[in-house]
Amino acid sequence: MAEERKLRILVAKPGLDGHDRGAKVVARSLRDAGMEVIYTGLHQTPEMIVNTAVQEDVDAVGLSIMSGAHNVLMPAVVKGLEDKGAQDIAVFGGGIIPDDDIADLKNKGVKALFTPGTSTEDIIAWVRANVKPK
């Protein structure tokens, strides 16, 4: 059978905030761009996200965080993946994130950050340019 490489992306919602509209919009637009999106619902801990990413062998994890806890949660996922030898899984994120934090998070290994107002086209373009199937 011919090879059919597809991008697989985990869209995850860590932390306590109670709505996932943004995450779902991103998930849907990635699907519409031809990608396979694993969606796991609200209230995921970094550990759950890491385990899910490894089991699903995704190419990237997109984290949506609106609660302000990004400085803790995002690096925890990056670190967790490293600990499992899965640093080849790219982590990107979205949410209300001040500029200072963005620089800091990028230093800690988050590959890209999208703030409110970013179009889904921009996110798709970034994923296409920076994430390759395993």
Added chain:
Amino acid sequence: MKLEIDKLLARDVRSGARLLRWIDDGVAEARAVLKVIWQHTGRARVIGITGNPGAGKSTLTDQLIGRFRERGLSVAVVAVDPSSPFSGGAILGDRIRMQEHANDEGVFIRSFATRGHLGGLTHTTTDVVHALDAMGWEVILVETVGVGQDEVEVQRLAQTTLVVLTPGMGDEVQAIKAGILEIADVFVVNKADREGADRTVRELEQMLEMGKGGRPSLGELMHHGGLKASDLEQADRASPDEWVPEIVKTVASRNEGIDELVAAIDAHAEVYAKACQAPEFIRARLRQEFLEIYRRALFARGWSYLMHEDHLQQIVDRMLDRSSDPYTLAEQAVRALGSR
């Protein structure tokens, strides 16, 4: 990443996850690994879960994971959701209902998109189950897509097939096409908290009494000696002779009826295990396994011929100028395969 067989067989999650990825994507290395690990298959209990969209398959799967874990068994889940026919993308959401098990090392959950395959699974689910089986996962739960009524492929793969129905859709049992009823080893009437569950159960009972539902027994199919070619498709639906499908009411979202469901699954497994002592029964299963892989191999071979140089284009050219016909051209293409 290079896959080490030892690690795979020792249930290393990362290696296993990567092998499944390669299988799913049709990467050539996967086949080499499958050849080596096939000898280690045949140990897992494979349970299929099919039924209409939203019937509660994932919620039931979540409950079953819990029950098998309580017994100390390791559990892998294969959850299939449909690909969008428009974009080719997919949102795979089955595991939302199973995330309480995300941090349990004895549980491995993997989501797949159908990628255009009909029948409720993907075109590589057999290989995926082989891989998980060889890795040593003791129970493998396969949740099919819930798109309609033709999701009957799973019973070829599973030892025990659950068909999940819900009450309150009118004469639903009558309305359901025979296909899906014939593959059930256990009927699950889920959402029994809703009105009409007892009626659905009654309708199923009546149907079974009339001998319409449930898998035909292998004995029935084979009583005149060996299988005919036309029986092959039937034989893969076979359930052990003595088995009469059970009907269980559940409220999966409230963890009700799950003990009864597990008891029915166990009862079927016992009968199945006994049937497996009969060589014909095993042979029928193995034959099915081979035929599916053979079918894919033939197709792949034929396809690569068409894609080679500009064979396909030449064929279309000859149709376009009407110098030949597609029937002759297809025969010629198949003959050309043999001489290469």
